Amino acid sequence: MPISIETFFLDADAEGTLQARIQQMVAQGILAGRFSRGERLPSSRRMADHLGVSRITVTLAYTELVADDYLSSKGRSGYFVSENAPEPPAFPAQQASKSTVDWARAIAHKHAPAFVMERPADWASYKYPFIYGQTDPTLFDNANWRLCAMQALGKRDFNAMTSDYYDRDDPKLIEFIARQILPRRGILANPQEILVTMGAQNALWLTAQVLLNARRRATIEDPSYPALRTILTHSSCQLSAVAVDKDGLPPADIPDGTDVVFTTPSHQCPTAATMPLHRRKALLKKAEDDNFLIVEDDYEFEMSFLKAPSPSLKSLDQNGRVIYVGSFSKSLFPGLRLGYLVGPAPFIREARALRASVLRHPPGQMQRTVAYYLSLGHYDALVRRMSRAYKERRIVIDQAIIDHGLTVAGRGTFGGSSIWMQAAPHINTNDLAAQLRTKGVLIEPGAAFFSGDDPPQNFFRIAYSSIAASRIADGIRLIAEALKAMEARPKS
Amino acid sequence: MPISIETFFLDADAEGTLQARIQQMVAQGILAGRFSRGERLPSSRRMADHLGVSRITVTLAYTELVADDYLSSKGRSGYFVSENAPEPPAFPAQQASKSTVDWARAIAHKHAPAFVMERPADWASYKYPFIYGQTDPTLFDNANWRLCAMQALGKRDFNAMTSDYYDRDDPKLIEFIARQILPRRGILANPQEILVTMGAQNALWLTAQVLLNARRRATIEDPSYPALRTILTHSSCQLSAVAVDKDGLPPADIPDGTDVVFTTPSHQCPTAATMPLHRRKALLKKAEDDNFLIVEDDYEFEMSFLKAPSPSLKSLDQNGRVIYVGSFSKSLFPGLRLGYLVGPAPFIREARALRASVLRHPPGQMQRTVAYYLSLGHYDALVRRMSRAYKERRIVIDQAIIDHGLTVAGRGTFGGSSIWMQAAPHINTNDLAAQLRTKGVLIEPGAAFFSGDDPPQNFFRIAYSSIAASRIADGIRLIAEALKAMEARPKS
Structure with missing residues (x-):
């Protein structure tokens, strides 16, 4: 028929x-x-x-x-x-007509937050995306990424791509991280001291699970990376937050009884402050004196285009107290979901066992593609191209901020990809962000970065990693105009 | 110079x-x-x-x-x-010379097992790999996978590949799972009821974390998937194991006070038994009567080449009590690390929030590649090709087992990819596996599948998913010879 x-x-x-x-x-x-x-x-x-x-x-x-x-x-x-074509299912698909389950009781651990920050999936269609942490298609080297992916998809790499590694990683990627990335941070590590993770998020999560429980105390920076605070809250550890200053975390303020300190010395998140060498040494000395561990989130160390990067905390650590978190999310792209942990072998062994239980391993195809991208030198070429573009954009954004009289709360003296901004005390930057969005401007409200029940509402972050230099001045003008209009109105 | x-x-x-x-x-x-x-x-x-x-x-x-x-x-x-070439780091790389950390104390949660099953990474170089769960390069459709990957790597899909999805998934993959895969299991689900996971491992882990705590009881099958037992042990829930029979899990034996039952009705792991329809209905009725939830691990449902597959438990569930776990590890390849959870929206919402905290999301590039592979029909073609090959191998292995007088402990009447074997009571199959390995034969010792402190040592699993039909008879002969030699020796 x-x-x-x-x-x-x-x-x-x-x-x-x-x-x-x-x-x-x-x-x-x-x-x-x-x-x-x-x-x-x-x-x-x-x-x-x-x-x-x-x-x-x-x-x-x-x-x-x-x-x-x-x-x-x-x-x-x-x-x-074909006579061999698949047959559709014989039994009709149906949806459960009702539910007799009390889900409020059935859920043993709640993780869903009451409030979720709105993050537009279509950010690329906005004219002024001062959005943080997404990839700029005009900078990324898609052609070479495709070539490396093709190589990783070849017959020769069939096992590396398809195999269940159980708790292992791609030895090629481990080799290039150890040989090519870590030496630039002054770190020597052998394969037993490196674990590939699903981005820095997963590295921080694994670290918190291994090192913390209800009797341990973690100390974080204030303000800090919101997802880290969520991770630590779920770990049910005791939690302290220490206010950062223009040099990042002040070691003297770390409270007694701290077991683990989480810090971002290269570019403090979100103020972008870089911790000076003397403070790094003081932090390491305090760790030894008070017997705590340090988790160093070295995100964006590559984006150090204004001064040569400082040596990592890990490279100064004589006592095996620093656990190092690296990521390819900023230097390649966040959808890659690849990062790495470097730490003493007993710690990495535990993190590896936990990772195996949670997800086994990051996909072999992604690991091998990055290994090729690193080994052929494309990674370094990309970082240099991004650094040049960020530097150009940074000059433009610094000038535009001056021109429009906006107030900077924190800005990296080494580089980074964002600026931490402050509005007048009565301004709510959630409202500001909502207003600006209707004008095609995306900014990030700052309240989520702060610890405590009553966070300041008047901070916000603007990034220059995904916006063309030519759009920056107009975007900053729109932010300034919206702020001026809001400031003129009395607090509602 | x-x-x-x-x-x-x-x-x-x-x-x-x-x-x-x-x-x-x-x-x-x-x-x-x-x-x-x-x-x-x-x-x-x-x-x-x-x-x-x-x-x-x-x-x-x-x-x-x-x-x-x-x-x-x-x-x-x-x-x-070039004058713009990267400069090597100015500070010398160094390794921490000593450690002052007491790691036995510093580790708050231990996850590393005392004993790890040895799994040769170079299994493909063995002549008789009766190994479970790895991909056969002679069956996988590498050419079309590469084409779909190329499409996912294109400029058009740049955002899908690179973006930080936060807690979201690729809508295209969700659509094809809902439209093309779930209907074949009789399941209708909307996007709020589907979560993409890092394989079935991650789906089971997320489910255990959301549904269990120290006051809840989980019931598993005995024997069962060892990684599931590890997950549940770490969740610190109360744990019961119910012995399976030739029809899988007997519902009447599920102990009172159970909150969550984990079951593998399509192919019981490791006995490959398929649960008959009347027992599926009895299990669902008991779940309603006793108010427990069911986690249905539907792995390998595609490999039903001897009879048409039974409808999934989830498709029979009128009360929203079944959480469904699917995976692409067996039908595509395990290194892909992609699976999915299907369940009531309140459950999926919690699992999604937890996944976001642990790892954000499976890589967009992998999600989009699978979406294309599904949408172009390659997935179904591959499953049919694999089913034909498995059926051929199954005939050969069944005959070889009869020819050499080996004892089958469990074998799927619908299909699957492995046979559960039993040796004489005094045989330790860890020793058997070690001996056979020197002859190029890989088998999987069975003790790890059992609950309890004193598991039987005389079971083993042989899979036919990664061995050519032409090698099977010789491999079975070698197993039979090794067993005969061991049986002739008194127990050491």
């Missing part, structure tokens, strides 16, 4: 080549049970006329479908749904 | 094209500080002679290095290390 030509139509919104869309249309029809085994498809000529495409495109799509055994070709009689 | 030609050599063991290896050799020398800015490289002709490669290969490598700003070209004067 021939399938009616009328049942075929190409979705105008679908993506992919015409050939791929035709393949998809036919395969979907078979999988959904609309076309049955043995039914004849319209000839390639009729189908081409009907869809308004070339006949060769239809023929190529049919040929592919034959190769995949969706269709069979019977010479001049045409194409038929 | 020219760089001496003698400092260049190609590592004979290195991988990649000649051109890539030359690029890597030069980039590494610059990054390690051996070649400094402004130094002249040997001419392409001299380098080609020295390395024994064609001149055009060297020229292409140099051109790439110029594009990445490692080298600069000065016309007829040749190639020089």
Whole structure:
């Protein structure tokens, strides 16, 4: 029985080549049970006329479908749904009609926050995206990334891509992290001291799980990375927050009884302050005197384009007290979800066992692609290209901030990708962000960075990592105008 | 100053094209500080002679290095290390000389097991790999996987690949799971009821964290998946194990006070038993009567080549009590690390928040690649190809087991990819596995699957998912010979 030509139509919104869309249309029809085994498809000529495409495109799509055994070709009689084509399920799909479960009771551990920061998925369509931590398509080296991915997808790397590594990592990636990245931070480490993680987020989470429990005390910076505070809150440890100054975390303020200190010495998050060498040494001395461990989140160390980067805390550590967190999210892209932990072997062994239980390992295909990208030198070329662009944008944004009289609360003297801003005390930057969004400007309200129940509402962060230099001045002007209008109104 | 030609050599063991290896050799020398800015490289002709490669290969490598700003070209004067080339770190790399940390105290939660099952990373080099859960390169459709990866790596999908999704997933993958995979299991679900996970391992881990605590009781099958037992032990819940029979988990034996039951109805792990429909209904009724939840690990449902698959528990669930775990590890490859959870929205919301805190999201590039692979019908074609091969191998292995008089302890009547075997009571299959390994045969000892302190030592699992049909008979013969030799010896 021939399938009616009328049942075929190409979705105008679908993506992919015409050939791929035709393949998809036919395969979907078979999988959904609309076309049955043995039914004849319209000839390639009729189908081409009907869809308004070339006949060769239809023929190529049919040929592919034959190769995949969706269709069979019977010479001049045409194409038929294959006798081996998949059958749709015999039992009807159905949704649970009701629920007899008391979910408020059934959930043993609550993790969902009462309030979630709104993060537009379509940030790239905004004209002035002062958004933090996303990748700028004009800077990323997609061509070489694709080439490295192709290499990692090759037959030669089949095992590296497909294998269940259990608790292991790609030895090639470990080698290039040890050889090429860590030496630039003054760190020598062997493979037993390195663990690949699902980004810095996962590295911080693993570290908190291994080192903390209800009897241990963690000390964080205030303000600090909101996701870290969430991680530590879930770990149910005791938690202290120490206010940072223009040099980052002051070691003298770390409270007695602290077991683990989380710090961001390269670029304090979110103030971007860089901790000076004398303070780094004082922090290490205090760690030894008070017997605490230090978790060094060295994010964005690569983006040090105004001065040469300081040596990492880890490189100054004589006593094995520093656990180092690195990430490819800022230097490559966050959707990669790759970072790494460097620490003493007994710690890494525990973090590795926990990671294996939680997720086994980051995908081999991603690990191998990054290994190639590093080994061929593309990574370093990319970091230099990004640094040059950020430096240019930084000059523009610094000037625009002066021109419009905005107040900077913190800004990296070494580099970074963002500036920490302060509005008048009565301004709520959540309202500011909502207003600006309607004008195509994205900024990040600052309250979530602070510890305590009554965080200041008048801070915000603007990043220059995803906005073209030519757009910056106009964007800053719009921020200044919105602030001026809000300041003129009395507090509601 | 020219760089001496003698400092260049190609590592004979290195991988990649000649051109890539030359690029890597030069980039590494610059990054390690051996070649400094402004130094002249040997001419392409001299380098080609020295390395024994064609001149055009060297020229292409140099051109790439110029594009990445490692080298600069000065016309007829040749190639020089660029003035913008990266500088090696100024501070010397060093390793912590000693440790003053008491790691036995510093580690708050221990996860590393005392004993780790040895899993050879080089399993593919064994002649008789009856290994479970790895991908057979002769069955996997690498060409189409590469094409889908290429599409996901394209400019059009740049945001899907690179973006930080925070707690979201690729909407395209969610759509194809909902439209194309779940209907075949009789399940209708909307996007709020689906979460992408890092494989089934991560899905089970997230579920345990959300549903269990020290006051809750989980019931598992005995024997069962060892990694699940590890997850539940770490969750510090109360844990019961119920012995399975030839139809899987007997609902009547589930102890009172159970909050969550973990079960593998499609192919019980490791016995491969399929739970009959009447027992599925009895299990659901008991869940309603006793007010417990069911976690259905539906791994390998695709590998149902002997009979049509049974409807999933989830599809029979009228009361919203079943949480469904699916995985692409067996149908695509385990190194992909992609699976999914399907459950009531309140549960998925918590699992999503926890996943965001632990790792944010599985990499966008992997999610999008699978979405294309599904949408173009390659996934279904692959599953059919695998099913045909497994069916052929199953016939061979069943016959070989009869021919050599081995004892089957459990074998799927629907399909699956492994057979659960039993040796004489005094045989230790850890010893058996070690002996067989020296003969190129890989099997999996069975003790780790059992609950309790004194697990039986005489079970083992043999899989036919990664071994060619032509090798099976010989491999089974070697197992039988080793068993016979061990049985002849008195217990040591």
